[in-house]
Amino acid sequence: MITVRVGVPAESRPAERRVAGLPETVTTLIGAGLTVDVQAGAGRHAHASDAAYRAAGANVVPDHPAGRCEVLVSVQPPTPEQAACLREGDITISFLQPNAEPELVEVLRANGVTSFSLDLLPRVTRAQSADALSSQALVAGYRAVVEATRRLPKFLPMFTTAAGTVPPAKVLILGAGVAGLQAIATARRLGAVVEAYDVRAAAKEEVRSLGAKFLELDLETQGGVYAQAQSEEFLERQRQLIAERVAASDIVITTAAVPGRTAPVLVTNDMLKAMTPGSVVVDLAAESGGNVAASQPGEDTWLGEVLVVGARNMPSTMPVHASRLYARNVTNLLVMMTADGRVAPDLDDEVLAGCCLTHRGELRRELS
Amino acid sequence: MITVRVGVPAESRPAERRVAGLPETVTTLIGAGLTVDVQAGAGRHAHASDAAYRAAGANVVPDHPAGRCEVLVSVQPPTPEQAACLREGDITISFLQPNAEPELVEVLRANGVTSFSLDLLPRVTRAQSADALSSQALVAGYRAVVEATRRLPKFLPMFTTAAGTVPPAKVLILGAGVAGLQAIATARRLGAVVEAYDVRAAAKEEVRSLGAKFLELDLETQGGVYAQAQSEEFLERQRQLIAERVAASDIVITTAAVPGRTAPVLVTNDMLKAMTPGSVVVDLAAESGGNVAASQPGEDTWLGEVLVVGARNMPSTMPVHASRLYARNVTNLLVMMTADGRVAPDLDDEVLAGCCLTHRGELRRELS
Incomplete structure (x- = not known):
């Protein structure tokens, strides 16, 4: 035969x-x-x-x-x-x-x-x-935190030493799909304080179960989705929330990519300029248009003293x-x-x- | 004035x-x-x-x-x-x-x-x-794990997915001073299975308190120090133990440096050849002679399919x-x-x- x-x-x-x-x-x-x-x-x-x-x-x-x-x-x-x-x-x-x-x-x-x-x-x-989309997103979410951690000039965990304390790093994850949830879990493992946002308000429970804070817009939801999603009011409130939390973070990881579609720009250059010098932003959506305006796939880009890492085929790094x-x-x-x-x-x-x-x-x- | x-x-x-x-x-x-x-x-x-x-x-x-x-x-x-x-x-x-x-x-x-x-x-x-020696060793120990993690083509944590399980990485730390203990803590945070060895058998309790296994030589100790330290029998037993555990590890981090003295060679090229392809070894003592025979300060060196990272001023990376x-x-x-x-x-x-x-x-x- x-x-x-x-x-x-x-x-x-x-x-x-x-x-x-x-x-x-x-x-x-x-x-x-x-x-x-x-x-x-x-x-x-x-x-x-x-x-x-x-x-x-x-x-x-x-x-x-x-x-x-x-x-x-x-x-x-x-x-x-x-x-x-x-x-x-x-x-x-x-x-x-x-x-x-x-x-x-x-x-x-x-x-x-x-x-x-x-x-x-x-x-x-x-x-x-x-x-395979999920399994490779799992790898991408984990690697995004590894790549951010090695570029951050600070510790992720808190340390208390004889010379005083250093506080834990603050990590913001945008998008709580498979990659975002794995990024949350990995940053939490390393001792960071983590918060996350997703347009699906229903992602709240999963985010919280990983020990992260879920950022909420003060808007009505229907079936776990913001009722006014894509309205002008929604987009403006979302923009304000993200701007405020990006400014307060040492690491931002964006994961809002939809296969086959152009990713939404969530983080503008003005938002990056408000970050603490030395902060690191990893854009996992860089290949599909980018969640971060300044990202270039496969490249590290400095915007002032903020380092923007444009992911390209992140799973392939492991x-x-x-x-x-x-x-x-x-x-x-x-x-x-x-x-x-x-x-x-x-x-x-x-x-x-x-x-x-x-x-x-x-x-x-x-x-x- | x-x-x-x-x-x-x-x-x-x-x-x-x-x-x-x-x-x-x-x-x-x-x-x-x-x-x-x-x-x-x-x-x-x-x-x-x-x-x-x-x-x-x-x-x-x-x-x-x-x-x-x-x-x-x-x-x-x-x-x-x-x-x-x-x-x-x-x-x-x-x-x-x-x-x-x-x-x-x-x-x-x-x-x-x-x-x-x-x-x-x-x-x-x-x-x-x-x-400052301790504070900078703390940084070096943490960074050694970050640098190993980003070069390892595997996860550190265990994952159970719909496509089956991947086991946790096995990490071996040689030397349980400030840098070694911090390397243990960081690898444990990331979900690795960690074991450690130190010539000071008295380091056992600290190593165990961080959730790692302490490797012991079957030799008499006096006041927490191997009584026969530096004897031929001691060195041969130590060599055998390290060879066996290096071969079983995905990551090895060596930290046996004494400021102002030449570091002892603990990991030979023959030991590296017995490791699984893709494994990573970080030698924090590379600048003072090296615990790993193949390491070069500031360079990544492949020995077969094992990557040897020679540290140079690791604290300066953060x-x-x-x-x-x-x-x-x-x-x-x-x-x-x-x-x-x-x-x-x-x-x-x-x-x-x-x-x-x-x-x-x-x-x-x-x-x-």
Whole structure:
């Protein structure tokens, strides 16, 4: 019997250090009756050697596996050239970021490839084990605090010494999704005093359960959402609140990004100018437009004596564990569409239908 | 009445970002009846502006204040050229590191300067508020964990996610003095599993009280010290224990430095080769010979897939709070020798006598 071959490439996009398969997930896929080809060097940043992949049962191949496997799994989307090697009926899974890659999407559609984008995974219970957006946001939230901490010229914890006390750092987190909540938890671990804000007033309980203060606007809410959200009054009150709390903080971490959409500017240059010299601002949304007006993706920018860190692919800065979570996510999704060694996605399944982008020459989602 | 003038220079030695006086300590010194001159830009890395020093009552002066003040306080020792400007009876306080700076010491002696080295401060209760070695070791221990954490491609805390669990990082601390204990505390805060070793078996209780495991050699102790310390048997048992625990760790931080002496090599290249790829080792003793054979001060060195970080002036990486503690320490020592606006060190006082290096043309300590 000829088994279905899964290909794991060495990621070729700039500064991508993760990998979509690790020896442990190779073992899982072989257990599901599949064969796995791993491109030589694929795990180098994740410190997984070719020998370790071989020991887990993978074939280590010299080139990008597109066109020599039936299923291609990766972190970043294939390039249009790599995608052009895929054949009708082949399957590919990655963060396809379809709105940013219309040329790639057209190649996938035209070639009859069945493509799944983890960006589009429905947020339902059955899909949680494949939820790579959440797992990578967890990494990003943790790393945002690590990167801020190393740049802050102060301690995060309070210290009482024979030469007197230094107070704990004050940390403000804007956006209390997965990344924001993990940033809160990490800053709290390090002993900082933390406060957080989210347009969803319903985030209050989660924020408080992590030991942080939840900042509230004095406005009516309906079902946990500010009733007047996006009204002029709402935006002005929000602006005032954020300005006041930014000025009082040593570290600000902004996490208000929505995949595929432009992030809202929450922190203006005037707000930064009111901060204590030496303060640090990390903008996790820098790649999607930025929550901080002054941020540039992948760069540290000084605005006066305030350091603005524009995140670029934050999960990639911690490739071993980011890859471990991602590889498990993508493997879980693949196993969900595999039975008896055959990969046959059931597009009536809400999870698979939800994240399927192209299939049999059809584009199944409208791009924006 | 002409008041005694205290000078605070902008530090001129390479990569020194701390400052020996801040606006708050200017206020203290003026309260003690002294006048303070601060060199323009002295506080720039500590984010203390010339305007803030002026607001606290200091004179901001354009040049290095040596020779224009009666008391010179600094972090790094003055250069021999700066010291040559000091006059008979002038006082200077810094980390003089006398064994490393024999030429400087000779200038101070020959010019009749009364010099105090914070390296030499007696470890007695009355001296604690001036104990800059301890305050800066506190900073170094904290920063060692921050620097290791940002280089580790893994989480420190354990995470349980829908895609399974990642275990907590394992951290080994060698040396449980002030820096080592602070490294233990910081790694524990971040959720790591921590173990520590010290040649002083008596360090056990402190290590355990911070939630870490204390590694013990199966050897007799006398008064909390291994009776056979430095014997062949002791050294071989210690080597075996360290080799075994290094191999099992994600992060190793070595802190076994004794000011003025060459640090012992505790971690060999063979030990590093047995570590998991991606592991990180921080050698806080890199500047004094190194506890890690492969470390180079101020450099990151890969040994295979293990990253060795050679610390150089770690406190200087966190200049606001390192300066705050240092400035308070040096100010406390200066106030100890000041009464009614006159600075008159009583060299019968054990604290002042203990750290006085030169006085009236005499060298009061033997250099090694």
